[in-house]
Amino acid sequence: MAVRMKEQQQTVFPNGSERNSVNGGQMRAAVYRGESLISLETVPVPKISEGEILVRVHACGVCGTDLKKIEYGLVPPPRIFGHEFAGTIVETGSGVTRFRVGERVAAHHHIPCRKCFYCRKKLFSQCEFYRRTGTTAGFEPAGGGFAEYVRVMNWIVEEGTVLIPDDVSFEEASFLEPLNTCLKALETAGLESGEVVVVYGQGPVGLLMMQSARCEGARVVGLDFFESRLAISRELGAEVALHPERDNVRDAVARMTEGRGADLAIVAAASSRAIEDAQGIVRRGGRVLLFAQTVPGEMVPVNASRICVEEKKLIGSYSASIELQEKAAHMIFKRKINVARLISHRFALELLPEGIHLASHPSEQSLKVVIQP
Ligand SMILES: [Zn+2]
Numbered sequence: 001m002a003v004r005m006k007e008q009q010q011t012v013f014p015n016g017s018e019r020n021s022v023n024g025g026q027m028r029a030a031v032y033r034g035e036s037l038i039s040l041e042t043v044p045v046p047k048i049s050e051g052e053i054l055v056r057v058h059a060c061g062v063c064g065t066d067l068k069k070i071e072y073g074l075v076p077p078p079r080i081f082g083h084e085f086a087g088t089i090v091e092t093g094s095g096v097t098r099f100r101v102g103e104r105v106a107a108h109h110h111i112p113c114r115k116c117f118y119c120r121k122k123l124f125s126q127c128e129f130y131r132r133t134g135t136t137a138g139f140e141p142a143g144g145g146f147a148e149y150v151r152v153m154n155w156i157v158e159e160g161t162v163l164i165p166d167d168v169s170f171e172e173a174s175f176l177e178p179l180n181t182c183l184k185a186l187e188t189a190g191l192e193s194g195e196v197v198v199v200y201g202q203g204p205v206g207l208l209m210m211q212s213a214r215c216e217g218a219r220v221v222g223l224d225f226f227e228s229r230l231a232i233s234r235e236l237g238a239e240v241a242l243h244p245e246r247d248n249v250r251d252a253v254a255r256m257t258e259g260r261g262a263d264l265a266i267v268a269a270a271s272s273r274a275i276e277d278a279q280g281i282v283r284r285g286g287r288v289l290l291f292a293q294t295v296p297g298e299m300v301p302v303n304a305s306r307i308c309v310e311e312k313k314l315i316g317s318y319s320a321s322i323e324l325q326e327k328a329a330h331m332i333f334k335r336k337i338n339v340a341r342l343i344s345h346r347f348a349l350e351l352l353p354e355g356i357h358l359a360s361h362p363s364e365q366s367l368k369v370v371i372q373p
């Protein structure tokens with residue numbers, strides 16, 4: 001994507017009460033202004049209300065879902081994206097007792113109601129309330145991590161904000177939400193210890209998924225077209241890491257499974273060919289989980305008889321589970337998962353378009369891109 005950068009401009013909110021006194025009431029933010037258009041602007045520091053906190057952002061991961069929203073202009077502008085953030089609390093609203101100014105935190109941006117039809121079925125990301133974004137740096141809430149300060153709303157303060165231990169960096173903590181989404185996918189897929197899992201794509205998400213599956217006792221095959229990523233995949237625990245065009249993936253999986261095929265394939269790459277291939281790589285009754293197909297209306301070929309006759313399941317998983325928050329925090333804070341190794345580039349806020357470009361055009365050297373506002 002060629003993300004254009006608009007010149008710096010000043011945004012004046014019509015209502016002066018929107019303004020906070022922190023930092024003279026002004027901050028820098030990277031504002032999405034339309035399809036592939038990011039503008040670096042001076043905007044008011046968000047004002048917080050009762051039960052809310054204000055966080056000075058120190059690290060914010062660039063997520064694939066943000067990339068797609070910006071690249072295809074999937075949502076109306078203006079918005080400030082960035083939901084994988086961690087930082088320091090600089091202000092607490094009245095009634096906040098769980099947190100104090102100066103504490104280091106990471107926050108989830110969606111929390112379910114726990115009461116509705118979908119929540120009762122534990123389909124938290126389908127909950128109507130869950131879709132409300134609870135962190136913002138101004139405009140229509142969209143995460144807000146691509147700004148200096150972010151306002152965390154009361155329901156996120158109560159249930160979606162996590163204290164970061166002293167020996168864990170902001171960057172590491174910014175992986176809480178992405179890791180949670182991987183754990184949720186594995187739970188959705190019913191992964192059992194000892195199963196053989198093929199992960200399509202060993203980018204930052206695929207490597208996170210590979211490590212998560214390993215932690216759950218799976219034997220993992222990582223697939224990617226970049227040699228450098230295959231090397232990191234082996235280093236971080238994949239039993240086998242292969243190049244889909246050069247290597248015979250089927251034979252390798254067959255050797256690991258007495259000729260049956262993989263128990264589970266996870267498509268962590270936006271590739272319809274990978275979906276087709278995954279349907280062939282899993283055993284009869286195996287599962288294929290879609291994890292990167294987030295663009296509405298995208299059609300892909302599926303082999304219907306493999307679903308019907310061979311009883312292979314085609315499933316999906318999206319976003320995080322509130323019930324896995326503690327588990328994700330434990331895995332990162334105790335370094336069961338190496339997230340630091342996944343960061344390849346760090347950019348100042350001013351260079352967000354460059355970071356977005358890099359994240360959407362991966363190279364041999366690039367993995368996770370982190371913004372440091
Ligand atoms: Zn994300």
Ligand SMILES: [Zn+2]
Pocket residue numbers: 112113114115116117118119127128129130
């Ligand atoms: Zn609900």
